[in-house]
Amino acid sequence: MLRLRLPTPALVTLLLLQVITMVVMFGWYRHGLPASTSSPAQGKVHVLLLSSWRSGSSFLGQVFSQHPSVFYLMEPAWHVWVTLRMPGARGLRMAVRDSLHQVLRCDLSVMDSYLPPQPNVSQLFMWSHSRALCSPPACPLTPRNTFSNETECKKRCDAQGLARAEEACRSYSHVVLKETRVFELESLYPLLRDPTLDLRIVHLVRDPRAVWRSRDQSANALARDNALVLEQGEAKGPEAQYRVMQEVCRSHVRMHETALLKPPDFLRGRYKMVRYEDVVRDPLGQIDAIYQFTGLEMTPRLQEWIYRITHGKGKGTKKEAFQITSRNAEDVSRAWRTTLPYEKVRRIQEICKGAMSLLGYRTVDSDKEQRQLDMDVLSPREPFQFSWLPSKTTKHSTKV
Ligand SMILES: *[C@@H]1O[C@H](CO)[C@@H](O)[C@H](O)[C@H]1NC(C)=O
Numbered sequence: 382m383l384r385l386r387l388p389t390p391a392l393v394t395l396l397l398l399q400v401i402t403m404v405v406m407f408g409w410y411r412h413g414l415p416a417s418t419s420s421p422a423q424g425k426v427h428v429l430l431l432s433s434w435r436s437g438s439s440f441l442g443q444v445f446s447q448h449p450s451v452f453y454l455m456e457p458a459w460h461v462w463v464t465l466r467m468p469g470a471r472g473l474r475m476a477v478r479d480s481l482h483q484v485l486r487c488d489l490s491v492m493d494s495y496l497p498p499q500p501n502v503s504q505l506f507m508w509s510h511s512r513a514l515c516s517p518p519a520c521p522l523t524p525r526n527t528f529s530n531e532t533e534c535k536k537r538c539d540a541q542g543l544a545r546a547e548e549a550c551r552s553y554s555h556v557v558l559k560e561t562r563v564f565e566l567e568s569l570y571p572l573l574r575d576p577t578l579d580l581r582i583v584h585l586v587r588d589p590r591a592v593w594r595s596r597d598q599s600a601n602a603l604a605r606d607n608a609l610v611l612e613q614g615e616a617k618g619p620e621a622q623y624r625v626m627q628e629v630c631r632s633h634v635r636m637h638e639t640a641l642l643k644p645p646d647f648l649r650g651r652y653k654m655v656r657y658e659d660v661v662r663d664p665l666g667q668i669d670a671i672y673q674f675t676g677l678e679m680t681p682r683l684q685e686w687i688y689r690i691t692h693g694k695g696k697g698t699k700k701e702a703f704q705i706t707s708r709n710a711e712d713v714s715r716a717w718r719t720t721l722p723y724e725k726v727r728r729i730q731e732i733c734k735g736a737m738s739l740l741g742y743r744t745v746d747s748d749k750e751q752r753q754l755d756m757d758v759l760s761p762r763e764p765f766q767f768s769w770l771p772s773k774t775t776k777h778s779t780k781v
């Protein structure tokens with residue numbers, strides 16, 4: 382019989398080596414995404430917050446914008462859409478993609494095609510909602526680690542040229558862009574493959590019935606975008622609204638399936654879907670998870686601010702379509718159940734059936750059910766859920 386005999390010092394050395402290897406590998410593992418360990422992105426993280434209109438993305442956008450490590454811009458592709466207009470969303474897709482790509486790299490020269498010559502910072506869409514554009518080096522008004530006041534910023538932070546905005550962008554560890562004008566993920570593949578970017582995609586979705594109610598309230602503000610979504614010169618009236626809604630729901634399904642069912646390697650681990658309703662129910666928990674996914678640190682000050690902004694008074698009767706105000710987010714998110722006629726609800730459920738079942742929004746089957754607020758229409762949603770209960774038992778547990 383062969384007996385392997387090792388002198389004690391050799392054994393100790395071997396053990397030590399093993400421990401070191403484990404520690405090193407655990408370190409790699411903890412830092413997660415392989416691309417960020419040695420990528421030329423140099424530790425900089427790029428985030429696309431993709432969403433649709435009226436889905437709470439202004440709110441989630443602020444959660445990024447007010448973070449001291451974030452340079453945030455809203456809707457760079459708004460400029461592409463209003464400048465180029467026709468033929469429609471699909472025809473503008475690559476122009477949208479290329480502007481997002483450049484802006485993520487802090488190159489605002491791409492805006493040259495979409496802004497007047499010698500533009501002011503104030504010509505960037507919703508510029509004053511970006512805390513970074515109200516802070517040094519873009520503007521002396523707001524120290525980086527304080528919350529910005531949009532009204533004050535608008536008054537005091539306009540500047541000629543985009544050079545300081547670019548400089549500001551380069552000085553942050555995170556660049557975050559909010560965008561509602563992306564309807565699929567495939568056009569973004571070159572960004573995901575770009576070794577100079579460390580891109581993470583946060584995909585925010587919301588119950589289509591709540592989206593409908595909110596869209597109803599800001600119909601005029603959305604008319605121009607609707608025409609582009611439908612690739613038509615005119616998109617007025619309720620039928621057009623339903624068709625836009627259908628496109629939005631389709632895009633949710635498409636993006637979700639691309640990212641989770643058959644993701645290419647470079648997309649794996651870089652996509653996170655977020656339901657607005659989950660954020661509203663547990664703002665701190667959900668936002669903590671979103672920060673972790675994007676490598677941002679939660680601070681007590683941010684926690685306090687998030688709590689305040691999600692638990693304010695009032696139902697949010699907003700005059701301005703993109704204002705975010707402190708209001709009781711949970712009330713606002715349920716308002717469709719008491720204000721929308723069931724006929725409309727039924728129609729939306731029909732149009733968005735696939736998306737609703739995929740994303741975990743339960744349908745209501747009558748006017749009575751719709752108004753019965755203790756009936757929860759949100760299914761718990763875990764990624765890669767396993768169901769080991771017999772389907773008979775799960776079938777009865779519609780109410781949570
Ligand atoms: C922002 O500043 C204006 C004064 O310019 C003030 O009236 C308003 O209350 C401030 N808003 C917040 C949220 O502090």
Ligand SMILES: *[C@@H]1O[C@H](CO)[C@@H](O)[C@H](O)[C@H]1NC(C)=O
Nearest residue numbers: 500501502503538539540541
């Ligand atoms: C651009 O910004 C400068 C500096 O704040 C200001 O004096 C000027 O009026 C602005 N121009 C426009 C067209 O808004």
